[in-house]
Amino acid sequence: xxxxxxxxxxxxxxSFPGVKALDDVSFHVRKGTVHALMGxxxxxxxxxxxxxxxxxxxxxxxxxxxxxxxxxxxxxxxxNAGISMIHQExxxxxxxxxxxxxxxxxxxxxxxxxxxxxxxxxxxxxMSTDLLSRVRLNANPDTKxxxxxxxxxxxxxxAKAISYNAxxxxxxxxxxxxxxxEVTQLFEIINxxxxxxxxxxxxxxxxxxxxRISDEVxxxxxxxxxxxxxxxxxxxxxxxxxMVGRELTNLYPPKNNVPGDVVFEVKNxxxxxxxxxxxxxxxxxxxEILGIGGLVGAQRTELVEGIFGIRxxxxxxxxxxxxxxxxxxxxxxxxxxxxxxxxxxxxxxxxGVLSVRDNVSVAxxxxxxxxxxxxxxxxxxxxxxxxxxxxxxxxxxxxTKIQSLSGGNQQKVIISRWLARxxxxxxxxxxxxxxxxGAKYEIYSIMVxxxxxxxxxxxxxxxxxxxxxxxxxxxxxxxGKLSGIVEGKDANQEKIMELATKYM
Amino acid sequence: MSTRxxxxxxxxxxxxxxxxxxxxxxxxxxxxxxxxxxxxxxxxNFQNILMNSSVRLIIALGVxxxxxxxGTDLSAGRIVGVxxxxxxxxxxxxDYAAKFFPNFPDTPVWMILILAMIVTMLIGLINGLVIAYxxxxxxxxxxxxxSIVYGFAQVYTRNEPIGGLKVELTSIATxxxxxxxxxxxxxxxxxxxxWFILNMTxxxxxxYAIGGNEVAAEVAGVNVTFTKIRVYALAGLLYGLxxxxxxxxxxxxxxxxxxxxxxxxIAACTIGGxxxxxxxxxxxxxxxxxxxxxxxxxxxxFLGVTPDLQYVAIGLVIVAAVAIDIxxxxxxx
Numbered sequence: 044x045x046x047x048x049x050x051x052x053x054x055x056x057x058s059f060p061g062v063k064a065l066d067d068v069s070f071h072v073r074k075g076t077v078h079a080l081m082g083x084x085x086x087x088x089x090x091x092x093x094x095x096x097x098x099x100x101x102x103x104x105x106x107x108x109x110x111x112x113x114x115x116x117x118x119x120x121x122x123n124a125g126i127s128m129i130h131q132e133x134x135x136x137x138x139x140x141x142x143x144x145x146x147x148x149x150x151x152x153x154x155x156x157x158x159x160x161x162x163x164x165x166x167x168x169x170m171s172t173d174l175l176s177r178v179r180l181n182a183n184p185d186t187k188x189x190x191x192x193x194x195x196x197x198x199x200x201x202a203k204a205i206s207y208n209a210x211x212x213x214x215x216x217x218x219x220x221x222x223x224x225e226v227t228q229l230f231e232i233i234n235x236x237x238x239x240x241x242x243x244x245x246x247x248x249x250x251x252x253x254x255r256i257s258d259e260v261x262x263x264x265x266x267x268x269x270x271x272x273x274x275x276x277x278x279x280x281x282x283x284x285x286m287v288g289r290e291l292t293n294l295y296p297p298k299n300n301v302p303g304d305v306v307f308e309v310k311n312x313x314x315x316x317x318x319x320x321x322x323x324x325x326x327x328x329x330x331e332i333l334g335i336g337g338l339v340g341a342q343r344t345e346l347v348e349g350i351f352g353i354r355x356x357x358x359x360x361x362x363x364x365x366x367x368x369x370x371x372x373x374x375x376x377x378x379x380x381x382x383x384x385x386x387x388x389x390x391x392x393x394x395g396v397l398s399v400r401d402n403v404s405v406a407x408x409x410x411x412x413x414x415x416x417x418x419x420x421x422x423x424x425x426x427x428x429x430x431x432x433x434x435x436x437x438x439x440x441x442x443t444k445i446q447s448l449s450g451g452n453q454q455k456v457i458i459s460r461w462l463a464r465x466x467x468x469x470x471x472x473x474x475x476x477x478x479x480x481g482a483k484y485e486i487y488s489i490m491v492x493x494x495x496x497x498x499x500x501x502x503x504x505x506x507x508x509x510x511x512x513x514x515x516x517x518x519x520x521x522x523g524k525l526s527g528i529v530e531g532k533d534a535n536q537e538k539i540m541e542l543a544t545k546y547m
Numbered sequence: 548m549s550t551r552x553x554x555x556x557x558x559x560x561x562x563x564x565x566x567x568x569x570x571x572x573x574x575x576x577x578x579x580x581x582x583x584x585x586x587x588x589x590x591x592n593f594q595n596i597l598m599n600s601s602v603r604l605i606i607a608l609g610v611x612x613x614x615x616x617x618g619t620d621l622s623a624g625r626i627v628g629v630x631x632x633x634x635x636x637x638x639x640x641x642d643y644a645a646k647f648f649p650n651f652p653d654t655p656v657w658m659i660l661i662l663a664m665i666v667t668m669l670i671g672l673i674n675g676l677v678i679a680y681x682x683x684x685x686x687x688x689x690x691x692x693x694s695i696v697y698g699f700a701q702v703y704t705r706n707e708p709i710g711g712l713k714v715e716l717t718s719i720a721t722x723x724x725x726x727x728x729x730x731x732x733x734x735x736x737x738x739x740x741x742w743f744i745l746n747m748t749x750x751x752x753x754x755y756a757i758g759g760n761e762v763a764a765e766v767a768g769v770n771v772t773f774t775k776i777r778v779y780a781l782a783g784l785l786y787g788l789x790x791x792x793x794x795x796x797x798x799x800x801x802x803x804x805x806x807x808x809x810x811x812x813i814a815a816c817t818i819g820g821x822x823x824x825x826x827x828x829x830x831x832x833x834x835x836x837x838x839x840x841x842x843x844x845x846x847x848x849f850l851g852v853t854p855d856l857q858y859v860a861i862g863l864v865i866v867a868a869v870a871i872d873i874x875x876x877x878x879x880x
Contacts, residue, residue, distance in 0.1 A: 353766060377768040391766050394759030396826040405756050406767040408749045417747050460767065 046073040049242055050095075050211055055104035057090055059449070064090040065101070068268040070261055072211065075240040077233060079253040079274070082263035082286055083506065088246050091263070092213050095244075096128045097121040109210070127204030128213040135196050137189035142171040144188055145203050174202040178232055194225040201232060205241075212236065213244045218252060219339040222547050230256050248505075250279045262286055287508065295512040296487050300494035302331035302515050307468050307499060312349060312359035320346040320523045323359075327468065332490055332500045334514030334531075336507075337543045342523040343503045344386050347470045351376045351383040363467070377406060382466035384457055386473045386503070388450070392457045395446035399438050400427040402445045402456050407463045430459035435485065451482025458489060469493055470501040475509065487513060507536050522546045568871045569819065569832070573839050580846040587849050594728055598720070600841040601734035602789050602796065606805075607812040607819075607837050608741045608830075609785035612778040614816050615758045617825035618685030620779065622674060622692035623786055623812055626667050627805030629700050630790020633663040634716065635709035635800030643711030647704075656715050664787035670696060671783020675776035693809075700802035710799040720796035730792060737785065742830045744781075754778060758825030815840045818868040839868070 050072040057065040065087045072078045080088050093099040095106060097115030106113045108124055115121045118128070136144055142164075143150075151166040152159030171184035178198040188196060197217060204212045218226045233243055233256060247253055253260060254274055262269040262285045269285050287294070307327040314320045320342045327333050335343050348354045350361060352370040361368045363379055370376045376383070385391040394402055404411065404423045411419045411426070427441040434455045438448055445453055454474065461469060471490070475483040490500050490513065504510045510517055511534055518528045519542035526545040529538055564571060581588045606623055613620040636647040637659045670692065677688045722729040745751040753774045756764040765771050786805075794800040819836020821828030843864055847857045 351766075373766050374768040374770065383766065385766055391760070391762045394756055394763055394826065396822070396824075397755055397759045401752060401755065405752065405764070405769065408752055412749060417743075418749060418752070420747070 046075055048072065049074040049109055051105075051107040052091070052095060053105050053107070055091065055094055055101045055106075057094060057099060057101050057103075064266050065094070066266045068104075068263065068266070070268065071271070072242050072244060073259070074210075074242055075237055076258040077237055077243045077245055077256050079245045079247065079257035079260040080263065081247070081250075081253065081260055081282060082269075083508075086263040086286070087266040088263055089215065090266075092128065092215065092244065092246065095121065096126060096213065122207050122209075125208060125210035126213070127207050127209035127211070129197065129200045129204060129215065129217060131215040131217075131219060135188040135191075135199070138187055140185045140187055141175070141182060141191075141199055142167045142184040144199060145171050145174060145184075145206060170206075171202075174206055177205055177235075178202045179228065194221050194229070197221070197229070198232070205236070209241060211242045211244060213246070215246045216248070216339075217245070218247065218249065223544070226252070248507075250282055253282075254279070294484070294508065296484065296491050298332075298491055298513070298515075300330050300332065300491055300515070302494075303329035303497070305329075306364060308360075308362040309350065310360040310362070312346065312361070313357055314342075314345060314349060314523070315355055315357035316345075318523065319354075320349060320520075323520070323525045325518055325525065325528060327499045327501065328515075329499060330494045330497050331515045332494050332502060332513055334510040334517040335501060335503045335520065336505075336510045336517050336539050337520035337526075339505065340522075341520040341543065343520050344472055345523075346520070347383060347472055347501065347503060348385075351381060351470065353383075353385075377464060377466075380464075380467035382406075382461035382464055382469050384454075384461060384469070384471040384474055386476070388453060388457065388477075393445050393453055396444055398442045399431070399436070399445055399448070399456055400424060400441040403427045403430055403459050403463060406460050426463060427459075430456075430462065434459055434462075434489065451478040451485075454478055454486065455482065458486065462489075466498065468499050468501070470503075472503045473505065474502060475504075475506070507539065510539065511535070519543050519545075568874075569835050569839065569868065572868065572871075573835060573842065576839070576842055576846055580849055584849045587846065590726075592845065594723075594726075596838075596841050596845050597731040598728045598796070599845075600837050601728070601730035602792050603808065603811060603815065603841065604734050604834060604837045605737050605785050605789040605792070606808050607815045607833050608737060609782035609789070610809065610812040611741075611816050611821055611828055611833050612754055612782055613685060613689075614813065614821045614823065615754050615825060615828045616775060616778055617758050617761070617823075618678065618775070618778070619689065619813065620674065620782055621686065621689040621809050622670070622696055623689075623782070623809035624805040624807055625693045625696040625700065625809075626670050626783055626786040627790040627793060627808055628800075628802055629670065629696055630663045630667050630787035631794040631800040631804040632700055632704050632709065632790075632802055633666060633787075634659055634791040634794040635712065636704065637662070638713050638716045638794075639709070639711045640713050645711065647707075647709055656713070656719070660788070660791050663791050664784050667787030667790065668780050668784040671786070672776065672780040674783070675779030678779065679772040679775040697802065697806075704800075704802050706802070708799060708801045712794060712798050712800075716791075716795045717798050720792065730796070733788075733792065737788070738830060738834060745830060750774065750777060755826055758827070760826070811840065812837075814865045818865060839864075 048071050052068070052070040055065050055068045068087065068091055070091065082088050090099065094101045097117045097120050100116065106115065113124060146167050151163040151170065153161050153163045168184045175182060175184065178201050180195060180198045180202070182195065188199070217229060221229065236243060245253070245257055254277065257274045259271055260274055260277055260282070261271040262282065264286060305326045306329050310324045312320065312323045323346055337343050345354060349356045352372045352375055361370060368379050394405070400423060404426055408418065411422050413419050424441055430436065431438060431441065436455045437452050445456055448456065474486050490502065494500050502513060514531045516528055516530055517534050517539060519526050519539055521543055524546055527542040586592065606627060610620050610623050637651060637654060638656060639646050641653045674689055674692050677683050678685050719729055724732060745754065753764065753769045756767070756769055757771055757774055761771060790805060793804055815836040816828065816833050817823065818839055819832035821833060843861060844857065847860055852860060
């Protein structure tokens with residue numbers, strides 16, 4: 044070690060309504076190193092990086108880059124100062140060429156009398172070819188981005204970062220949708236950048252990768268700084284202890300549900316899209332919590348959306364109580380007693396501009412119609428108030444627009460929407476993503492009490508501790524296929540990771 | 548501490564003013580014009596404004612459903628024209644010399660009203676089917692319908708103006724009950740009907756849900772396709788009513804009736820706080836939007852502004868009103 048410190052973030056704090064996302068966090072990065080940033084979901088890693096990249100303005104604290112105090116108001120300030128960020132969700136412009144994607148906003152121009160008149164396409168292409176070779180991507184700069192794979196698009200993003208002469212590149216879960224071979228290639232590029240003196244801030248949940256690539260590791264928990272350690276002195280167990288920081292048993296409610304007979308069966312379920320789920324078969328018992336694990340891109344969301352009728356299936360069978368269900372639309376699934384809490388809360392869960400009451404009741408209005416036409420608004424209010432109390436949803440009133448609630452409370456509102464239907468099968472897709480620890484515990488409690496009441500729960504989760512802590516059995520998917528089902532008590536992290544990468 | 552409190556209070560007042568910007572504009576306008584032209588505040592003038600607003604309000608209420616679901620309806624005005632020419636051609640005086648259908652028997656007004664509303668509802672239904680099933684963006688679907696309907700209406704009327712309407716029809720527009728114009732009473736009934744639909748029925752809740760987040764509505768089991776079709780069909784029904792009333796009011800009809808009314812209706816809805824981003828809009832807002840629009844037009848006439856400059860003023864008010872109104876939503880992000 045011994046390299047000079049290039050970046051200091053000191054005493055950074057940031058609050059959102061209802062949540063203190065960062066609480067006096069300090070973070071120092073050395074020149075020419077790979078610095079991993081670790082923590083559970085909701086620990087504040089992304090928020091910290093968004094403060095660094097000018098997306099959020101910290102409430103408190105200072106950012107010092109190469110000895111100079113910085114004040115970033117937007118990503119452009121950060122880019123100009125030499126900080127680049129490669130987001131977890133890449134943002135390509137699919138129908139434009141590689142060259143245009145690389146140089147957008149700063150095209151090289153042909154000038155006449157010093158006035159830029161048109162884009163210098165040749166120069167742009169040459170500069171692009173040069174950049175592509177630096178990230179070892181053998182592609183024509185005229186190729187449209189829609190024709191590239193995810194890992195190739197990621198290389199384009201890295202090339203873009205290099206083109207800004209970035210001193211620091213932030214990578215947020217860069218390997219989440221890459222194959223093993225692609226990961227190895229990415230690491231070669233990272234090594235090269237490191238040798239050239241670029242610092243990489245590497246955010247990931249994957250410990251084995253972090254121990255392989257990083258020089259130092261900073262760990263965060265619940266919006267607080269826990270410590271910075273040399274990777275050579277860390278082990279997986281040490282990282283987990285520091286990340287979780289408390290007894291794992293306290294994170295989950297006591298699981299006193301007892302799985303019974305099989306109520307729900309999925310057989311040879313296959314998507315018409317050849318890259319999506321194929322030939323998945325499993326069953327679900329009364330009073331059971333079935334976890335579904337796997338890496339991002341394993342098609343878990345697609346599978347449950349197929350079951351629920353949001354996506355089409357081309358082959359296979361779904362049975363409830365031995366009877367085959369015909370599901371072409373979410374409506375069909377809902378009527379049969381299946382509910383799905385979708386992964387993308389903002390995209391397909393909440394009605395942002397509508398009230399908490401309307402958000403709770405939208406799926407069960409049929410039960411509140413008088414004289415075939417008039418809604419019983421008094422009963423609808425009571426339904427909302429009931430759920431607010433039972434799930435301890437923090438909201439000023441039932442009339443408050445849901446978009447002004449915190450993420451955890453929004454999630455509880457959507458959960459009440461489905462509880463109001465009293466579903467027999469409740470599927471929850473990443474139910475605790477982006478939610479603070481307290482609300483997580485409450486959501487776990489709801490799941491356990493549903494199972495105790497004889498309902499069946501399916502939970503997709505990308506958080507290993509959550510899967511292990513909550514599931515009676517864990518179904519693992521890889522590349523659209525079912526790679527195994529493990530009994531909860533026999534499950535451990537290694538076993539699940541092994542299954543999650545089985546077909547790669 | 549005390550300065551901070553004061554600052555909070557003043558920002559509170561500012562917020563309140565932004566919340567109620569439309570009503571403040573409305574009242575200010577009335578006060579200013581009354582001071583300048585005292586006759587503005589006469590009963591006759593208000594009856595006049597009420598009568599003019601009534602038809603436009605019915606059209607605006609029709610368009611509002613489309614707007615709340617993040618759609619739009621550019622065919623509204625031309626469908627109003629269809630309603631007008633159906634009433635015009637089928638409700639002429641039996642003794643009128645230039646009768647459009649000389650052999651058409653004398654038919655009660657209510658029958659023709661229902662016929663007109665059924666025809667226009669079917670046109671709206673086609674709008675809905677094209678939008679919901681063929682997934683043609685509402686802007687384009689209704690733009691096409693605007694042209695198609697106008698063409699048919701011209702063919703139907705052979706491009707002739709129609710006059711000589713029966714007294715039974717025209718008296719609907721001229722009549723009053725306790726000094727309140729019949730048209731205003733009809734508008735009130737439509738307001739109550741639409742209020743009930745939007746606030747007290749599943750259909751209404753689904754309209755807001757689709758506008759708020761169509762994907763989430765689908766996932767929550769809402770029949771998005773069917774709801775959208777019903778929105779456009781219901782709108783068509785209201786346009787038909789508006790068209791017949793327009794014919795009654797003017798005592799005649801041509802295929803050109805209602806041209807451009809969709810833009811006024813959309814503008815009035817937007818002024819009244821119906822969000823173009825969907826999911827937001829109240830009956831009270833739409834009513835005040837239409838009233839502001841009509842009051843503004845009358846006020847400008849009273850002030851002696853030339854018709855050409857009235858267009859300029861109306862355009863400015865639309866943009867300014869929405870710019871103020873949109874603060875409500877911007878501030879909350």
